[in-house]
Amino acid sequence: MFRFFIAAVITLYTSLHAAVLSTEQLRGGLSAQTFDKTLASLCADTSDDDEYWYWLNLARLQQANGDYNSSIASFEKAYAILDEYENRATISVRNIGSFVGSSLLSKGSETYFGKGYERALMHTLNAINYIMLRKVEGAAVEMRRMEQRQEFWLIESDEKIKQAAKDKATAAARDTSTDTVPTNYSMAALLNSPDIRNLLNNYQDPFSYTLGYIISEISGLSDATGDEGSVFLKRAIALNPNVTKTINSSKTSVSPEKLHVNIVVLSGIAPAMKIEKIRFPIFHAAEYTSIDLPSYTPPGNDLNRLTIANGPRTFTPPRLLKSDMMAYKTLSDEFPGELAKAAVRATTKGIAAKQANDHFGDLGGLLTSLFFDLGSSIADSGFRNWETLPNSGYLMNFEAKKGETISIILNDRQESFTLPKTGKGVFILVSYLTHDNIRIDYADY
Secondary structure: OHHHHHHHHHHHHHHOOOOOOOHHHHHHOOOOOOHHHHHHHHHHOOOOOOOHHHHHHHHHHHHHOOOHHHHHHHHHHHHHHHHHHHOOOOHHHHHHHHHHHHOOOOHHHOOOOOOHHHHHHHHHHHHHHHHHOOOHHHHHHHHHHHHHHHHHHHHHHHHHHHHHHHHHHHHHHOOOOOOOOOOOOOOHHHHOOHHHHOOOOOOOOHHHHHHHHHHHHHHOOOHHHOOHHHHHHHHHHHHOHHHHHOEOOOOOOOOOOEEEEEEEEEEOEOOOEEEEEEEEEOOHHHOEEEEEEEEEOOOEOOOOOEEEEEOOEEEOOOOOEEHHHHHHHHHHHHHHHHHHHHHHHHHHHHHHHHHHHHHHHHHHHHHHHHHHHHHHHHHHHOOOOOOOOOOEEEEEEEEEEOOOEEEEEEOOEEEEEEOOOOOOEEEEEEEEEEOOEEEEEEEEO
16 A cells, blocks of 8 residues: 555656646637747747657647748657657567556556657658748658658557557456447547548558658659659559549649649648546456546547639649548557556556555545546646647649739638749648638748
């Protein structure tokens, strides 16, 4: 009892720090009236600067504000945290260590190092930063880093599968079932959705690969890199055949009167992760206790309709980036392991509470349970993902006359953009955070 009490007190003490902006405050502060204050608050408070998610959120808001250099610097901070994590000596050891640190309390005690789609997309969004600064070679480097990051994720995913098997065996030894998704779990129906299960994987998206193709063509280095652009495009089409509808400009040089036009629209905010407590039968002596499982709040502020018009021509770009689907696919793939670990955590707490009850009476058992519940609640509040990651990404490529006006219709709001009268092409970035906070910026080349 004394050991468990000390462990709970130590974890409570180290978890009392609260971020300056909660998930709700951050996601709710993106309108035109509150955005500057939200960004300033996030920049000013560095108490979370050892967290991967903090730098990703900051990088995204800086990008949406047009501060591309600062966004690059913030993404690099996130890279450094993830690089250190990925390059530790033994992946299985780091996973086990993370599990041990959270076994007494909750899933929320683990340090969040992102999922495969977040790790890949941070390079994709940073590539856009470089494009907006007219540093195309830097953008090309980011797309290669995007692919390299996926290799680490595959290794880690394999280790997670192995660890899940061990956790399941441990739970079974304690007479705990981990074969069934709890019916009262909010994500239960979604985990069995055919749309989720039919995704090719949980870390590759056609938006990134289509953008990689565009960057390769803009840089003019595709031939020197083994026709890298064509490789990107083939992968994009394999992930989503609708990619072919986004490429309407030839690879050859346009006439002096025309431009290559590339429009990228990033909209909404991806699902925010949370820890869900679920009443669940554990083992006979303890009757019932609660397990803690990761789940998601819905995405927000997204587009229902996007139309791009250029004179008599009208384009309806397909949605290539689907962050919500990738998040749900990841959760579906990892759920057996998450449920097994949750069962072991709950059993550990149940055993401690029962032992306290046997030795110190009902009050001892109650106090032990309260310590665990309070500690896990505090830890859960700090378990956060990339909460400002765009939920959707669209890309359209076509040719147009210099000086023409492009109309971009975002839901029921129309924005206009006049094409430059010089150069070979233009890259237009549309950031749609909320219906009243839309930024359109461009870089010509």
